Amino acid sequence: xxxxxxxxxxxxxxxxxxxxxxxxxxxxxxxxxxxxxxxxxxxxxxxxxxxxxxxxxxxxxxxxxxxxxxxxxxxxxxxxxxxxxxxxxxxxxxxxxxxxxxxxxxxxxxxxxxxxxxxxxxxxxxxxxxxxxxxxxxxxxxxxxxxxxxxxxxxxxxxxxxxxxxxxxxxxxxxxxxxxxxxxxxxxxxxxxxxxxxxxxxxxxxxxxxxxxxxx
Amino acid sequence: xxxxxxxxxxxxxxxxxxxxxxxxxxxxxxxxxxxxxxxxxxxxxxxxxxxxxxxxxxxxxxxxxxxxxxxxxxxxxxxxxxxxxxxxxxxxxxxxxxxxxxxxxxxxxxxxxxxxxxxxxxxxxxxxxxxxxxxxxxxxxxxxxxxxxxxxxxxxxxxxxxxxxxxxxxxxxxxxxxxxxxxxxxxxxxxxxxxxxxxxxxxxxxxxxxxxxxxxxxxxxxxxxxxxxxxxxxxxxxxxxxxxxxxxxxxxxxxxxxxxxxxxxxxxxxxxxxxxxxxxxxxxxxxxxxxxxxxxxxxxxxxxxxxxxxxxxxxxxxxxxxxxxxxxxxxxxxx
Numbered sequence: 001x002x003x004x005x006x007x008x009x010x011x012x013x014x015x016x017x018x019x020x021x022x023x024x025x026x027x028x029x030x031x032x033x034x035x036x037x038x039x040x041x042x043x044x045x046x047x048x049x050x051x052x053x054x055x056x057x058x059x060x061x062x063x064x065x066x067x068x069x070x071x072x073x074x075x076x077x078x079x080x081x082x083x084x085x086x087x088x089x090x091x092x093x094x095x096x097x098x099x100x101x102x103x104x105x106x107x108x109x110x111x112x113x114x115x116x117x118x119x120x121x122x123x124x125x126x127x128x129x130x131x132x133x134x135x136x137x138x139x140x141x142x143x144x145x146x147x148x149x150x151x152x153x154x155x156x157x158x159x160x161x162x163x164x165x166x167x168x169x170x171x172x173x174x175x176x177x178x179x180x181x182x183x184x185x186x187x188x189x190x191x192x193x194x195x196x197x198x199x200x201x202x203x204x205x206x207x208x209x210x211x212x213x214x215x216x
Numbered sequence: 217x218x219x220x221x222x223x224x225x226x227x228x229x230x231x232x233x234x235x236x237x238x239x240x241x242x243x244x245x246x247x248x249x250x251x252x253x254x255x256x257x258x259x260x261x262x263x264x265x266x267x268x269x270x271x272x273x274x275x276x277x278x279x280x281x282x283x284x285x286x287x288x289x290x291x292x293x294x295x296x297x298x299x300x301x302x303x304x305x306x307x308x309x310x311x312x313x314x315x316x317x318x319x320x321x322x323x324x325x326x327x328x329x330x331x332x333x334x335x336x337x338x339x340x341x342x343x344x345x346x347x348x349x350x351x352x353x354x355x356x357x358x359x360x361x362x363x364x365x366x367x368x369x370x371x372x373x374x375x376x377x378x379x380x381x382x383x384x385x386x387x388x389x390x391x392x393x394x395x396x397x398x399x400x401x402x403x404x405x406x407x408x409x410x411x412x413x414x415x416x417x418x419x420x421x422x423x424x425x426x427x428x429x430x431x432x433x434x435x436x437x438x439x440x441x442x443x444x445x446x447x448x449x450x451x452x453x454x455x456x457x458x459x460x461x462x463x464x465x466x467x468x469x470x471x472x473x474x475x476x477x478x479x480x481x482x483x484x485x486x487x488x489x490x491x492x493x494x495x496x497x498x499x500x501x502x503x504x505x506x507x508x509x510x511x512x513x514x515x516x517x518x519x520x521x522x523x524x525x526x527x528x529x530x531x532x533x534x535x536x537x538x539x540x541x542x543x544x545x546x547x548x549x550x551x
Contacts, residue, residue: 037523046320047310048373048515049523108524124508177508180371181318181418181489 011082019086023093026060027100050108057104058130061097062171062189068094069168069196076203088144091164095141098134098171126177133170136163168193279334281351282447284454289445290360290380295436297366297534299520302375304444306518311451312369313470314418315404315411322413323451329410330471332455341477342397345390351455354387355441362445363438363459368500368533370464373515379459380442385433393429393477401426401482402458403474419485425469426482426496427460430541436461462532464498495551499542500533504551 030053036043045052068091075083110116120127140163142148149157172193175186282288313323336348360380368374388400406422408414414421431437438459441448448454453470460467466486476482486494493507502512511529519525532538542550 047306047517048320050515051373111524111526120510123505123510126508181314183416183418184318 007080008082011080011085015082015086016089019089023064023090026056026097030056050104054101054104054108057097057101058175059185061094061101062175064090064097065094065164065168065171066189066192066196068164069193073196073199092141092144095134095137098137102130102134126174129170129174129177133167133174136167136170140164140167165197168196279332279351279455281333281335281355281357281441281455284332284447284449286447287445288360288380288442288447290362290442293361293363295363295365297364297376300376301364301378301444303518307375307377307443308449308451310375310517312371312465313413313451313453315406315413315421315423315471316451317413318418324449326412327450329412330405330407330450330454331410332450332471335455335473337456337472338474339391339476340474341401342394342479343477344392344394351441354390355382355439355456356386357441359386360441365436365459365461366533367459367461367465368514368529370466370494370498370506370511372506372509372511372513372529373517374527374529374533375517377443378445379438379440380445381438381440381459383435384437384439384458385435387439388432391475391477396479397477398429399426399478399480399482400429400432401474401476401478402469402472403476404469405471405473419489422473423469423485424482425458425467425484426478427458427467428481428541431460431538434538434541436535436538462499462535462538464500466494467498497542497547497550499538499547499551500529501531501547501551502529503531504548 033043033045034053037045037049068087071083071087071090075081106112106117110120121131122128140161143152143157143160152160172186172190175189176182179186309324310320311323312320313327316323316326335351337351337354338348340346359382361382362378362380364376364378366374367377393400402425404423405411406414427437440453440457440459441455443452448457450471453468453472456472457470458468458472467484481496484494484496486498487496500511505511513526514529516525516527
């Protein structure tokens with residue numbers, strides 16, 4: 001199946017544009033909700049629009065980040081290698097939503113007050129973790145292009161982009177520490193991240209012991 | 217998690233009995249639109265849509281007390297808040313009532329499952345008048361007052377609510393607490409079939425809260441049976457709840473089934489869940505942060521200033537008259 005001509009054509013012509021549409025969709029939906037609200041029409045944002053907006057952007061950022069981490073397991077399971085061509089743009093979208101999440105919070109929660117932001121970052125552990133997440137994402141976003149891979153060399157680039165793992169762990173910790181009670185979405189995010197990380201540990205262990213077994 | 221409840225056959229049966237969701241959501245949408253415009257114009261133009269749930273239809277329940285939403289007014293009092301009450305639909309649509317789920321939209325969606333009639337309140341502990349009381353025996357409906365209080369949630373948001381109720385002390389005196397009673401504890405109704413959130417261990421069920429007797433007997437403290445000129449809606453704690461305006465909202469107990477007089481400080485739901493973050497007193501205090509967020513300011517829900525209105529939080533939520541209750545106490549330690 002992995003080599004069917006239809007799938008090959010899909011991978012070549014449709015995968016990237018469709019991914020782009022899927023990545024923009026959550027933002028488009030948010031824009032619609034805001035347009036409805038500003039027009040005084042029914043919308044799904046409830047009574048705390050500010051909090052709802054930055055939480056929605058944060059949830060989207062974490063979910064897109066988890067999708068990034070799911071791509072190589074999907075490749076391993078399905079054997080469909082072309083799927084990795086979308087990994088960089090999915091990762092960039094995660095950075096994009098994280099940035100919007102910060103801006104929305106800075107505007108709607110702190111009203112563009114820089115002292116307010118600094119106070120939050122220094123006093124509130126979960127906000128500190130959130131800022132660390134975004135900071136670590138910056139070098140990844142800057143180098144998510146072909147010329148950077150060439151410039152850095154594949155090995156260095158891969159090592160740099162291993163930062164994705166601490167980024168994901170920080171993001172999920174930020175999410176878990178934000179809520180009054182540990183349950184629901186933040187827990188789901190943590191469980192999914194756990195599975196994705198365990199998958200890699202398993203892959204690494206199998207990779208390490210396979211040659212040894214062959215040698216024996 | 218949600219899916220699990222939907223698969224539960226008991227819950228499904230109950231769910232079928234509640235108001236069709238589309239009808240409910242339509243009402244909410246229309247009213248929320250009106251709220252955001254800050255005018256009643258849309259409301260006035262579309263009376264038919266807002267009527268089914270909003271107008272008092274059932275006069276009294278089998279328990280002899282008014283059904284949720286039935287007209288229920290109280291004598292106007294001097295207790296008011298500048299700027300007036302929050303739009304009613306924010307009060308009924310944005311609630312914390314974890315027995316129905318932790319989302320703000322869960323209580324309005326699921327509270328219809330709760331049976332509020334007949335209703336009995338058990339009184340026990342350090343009292344000379346223990347026993348089961350009907351609501352009408354506890355609350356003197358001829359003496360209801362309307363008091364407009366600011367309601368400050370520990371999550372740093374606030375609303376202004378026109379409560380209908382009676383001073384708590386007028387009820388407690390009827391219940392003859394002994395001189396050994398130093399505290400009073402309130403317990404919320406618990407029924408796992410009617411309250412989907414109680415199937416999760418988010419808090420220890422049933423929800424319990426408590427006050428020192430002098431706090432309970434303070435003139436500001438209420439037993440509320442209504443708000444906005446109507447008997448309390450289920451998601452707001454029908455048919456009986458407490459209102460302690462200088463404390464964070466979680467100190468109030470909704471849908472009360474038990475009043476217990478105690479000699480020692482009782483356990484309270486959020487304190488049991490996380491003692492480092494939620495103390496017994498939980499007085500509104502802009503100078504003492506929640507360990508994870510600031511309490512210095514609050515978002516105004518449904519405010520006329522639009523979606524981004526905030527205000528500075530006041531000590532004791534602006535109810536400075538309670539300060540003597542805590543004279544000599546370190547409110548940083550006794551948070």
